[in-house]
Amino acid sequence: MRASWLRWAIPAAVVPVLMLLAYGFKTNPHEIPSPLLDRPAAAFTLTTFGGSPVSLESLRGKVVMLNFWASWCRPACYEEAPTLERTWREYKDKGVMVVGVDIQDRAEAAQKFLAEFGHSFPNAPDPAGRVAVDYGVYGVPETFFIDRKGRVRFKQVGALTDEIARQRLDTLLKEPW
């Protein structure tokens, strides 16, 4: 009889949709795909707070972790700040460069932030916001992982963790150069 299979088929039709939605809990909405992935990273030349120049061009051959931050970005930038410094100390002798770009900030506040966390990697203000625009930064913090050939390979939106940083850098360092 027609009705007997409908009895099961109608409610069963709902199940796959519910399963898909449940799957959503396992995914991370912060992993936003960037159109920049696997494309050459935009070149930039900035002057660090210390007064020395830093450019992407000069870092070719190194894996670059490019972090956009601001002193007013609470709490995420404050959460990830120790991670950045730890990662830098752990990886600086393995061919990794960490560069911080401070956007839409006041110099005093930014320097207080750097002093508070004792950042020893180069950090530079982005006065006109040009670099942030080139990288399509939507909010801070955002971190871009650039491989030795100068291509953007990963993008992290929101606070970085030690695990993510390690995993991304190890992947890029393992690649042949």
Add this chain to the structure above:
Amino acid sequence: MIPELGYGATVAALVLALWGASAAAVSARTGRLNLLHSGERAAIGVWVLITACIALMLYAFLTFDFSVRYVAFNTNRGTPFYYRITALWGALEGSIVLWAWMLSIYTLIVVVQYRRRQPELYPWVLSVMLGILAFFLLVMTIPAPPFERLSPIPPDGRGLNPLLEDSGMITHPVALYLGFTGFTVPFAFAVAALILRRTGEEWITITRRWTIIAWYFLSLGLLIGGWWSYHVLGWGGYWAWDPVENAAFMPWLTATAFLHSVMIQERRRMLKLWNLALIFLTFGLTLFGTFLTRSGIIGSVHSFTQGSIGIFFLGFLALVLLGSFSLLASRVGRLRAEGVLDSVVSRESMFLLNNLFLVAAAFTVFFGTVFPLLSEAVRGVKISVGAPFFNLVNIPIFLALLFLMGVGPLIAWRRASAENLKRNFLKPVLAGIVVAALMRALGVGNALVLTAIALVVFVAGTIALDLFRAVRARRRSGDGWPAATLGLLLRQNRRYGGFIVHLGILVVALGVAGSQAWSVQTEVTLQKGQTVDLAGYHVRFDGLSATEESNHAKVTGAFTLSNGRRGETVLLPGRKFYPQEQTPIAAVDYRLGFLEDVYLVLGDFSRDGSQATVKLQVNRMVSWLWLGGLVLTLGAALAILPEARRPA
């Protein structure tokens, strides 16, 4: 003190709602009236307690009681009075309270209205509504407690999301939630009817006005949302196919389908199963919308909050969908159509097509919205389909719907004769073609816009023709034109209310087509005193000024707008800097017009005020969206008037 009182009221309301739902269900099975009365008292108690929650929350907001976490996170000492009230629903926890409160009011109205009139269905309806209410109270108790205590008490709060400091935020959520919660009533009646195996037209007739009211509020909520997006977000658009927008749009589509398909059941006793499925789907989609926007499974430009609440909503959604569809399936034998489809050229089949297209549109919106999830589940990469996908698929669907909007209401039932078709449609079709040709000759090149205009004229023509004939017929009884028209509208309010709603949709459709096709914009950096020209307008940059508002700093640019014909107007777009926000918020300034709006957004500027970047848009026909909303309101109001007399 307030956190404890509020939490106590919530838990008490939850217990009462659960008791009331069970008592009503048992009384429905056993017929024990004392249990039913107990359930009714529980419904009243729930309403009183939730009202108390609202009052407590308002009191906490007005007195800056930062011991309540929700208050501390959504207001600060600078928040203006007005927004301390709307902050009540400015975030997740409070919106759930608002939702529950509206639902409790609807439940009370159901008690008052149907206690005597529907003695059989009523106990089950009460049980279902209190059960749903219990779910929202559960959400208020565990995953999203509005009265959570914050300790230590901070000296000042974080402040309301600045985007919500807008008058649209008073009405938008209220309208939207009145719409969402409104569908609970037809849903509850549908469930009750199925449980009792009363699968006739009864539940549809009883809930007809509820459905129209809910549909109307949902439409209004969508339009006000568009208005908010247009004048607050500062990108010059009103609709972006964002998941949050889609979440409200999907139930609107299925509800629209439902509003139409019930007419076939009432008239021809067909589509019984389909109508039940549609109302279940609509109610499910209102829950899904909340799930989608609150669970954080899909990223959105305005995903306001996230948390464990998603799991609760998914569980409830599963319960509702599996429960209602299983119930439906178990009664499938009783849901056979009594009428048959006689001809493809008939009102039944036009309505069927309308339903097909509306559900197809809902499905594509659903598909596009969950696509990032789907692609990640299947291929491991998260890909979003953006506006191009939605537009590509939906534009043809909506054009087809426009066409059906003209044909459906006037074509004959069962089988339309060539005479019927010619009498009702020949002149409107010609009018549509002539107007489109005229527009083409006047230089409108966009094929989509021409099609839309032709269809709009066609539909408006059918309505005008029908109204004209009906009024002329009434005039034979001696009334003048105005009296005859008014008499007709009131006597056949359902039919003509529907027509006026259709006219409202036509106006909105023209607004959408015109604004998409004819709006222009430019972005320039101006030195002080420099002028930019666009579409006959000249905009001169006159300088910047900075002000300190109660809770933010604001930089305002002064721009003088002239177009050679009328005098000069000063527009003052600005950027607002909230200490708690990471990026400045645009304060758009605009001059609205019937045919075009001038819309100005201030971008970056130099600190000394010598130069500023500005986005200038001339947006065509956007005002028609809001006008359409007004027409829609008139039509809906007419349609929900009680039908005093049967149409002749």
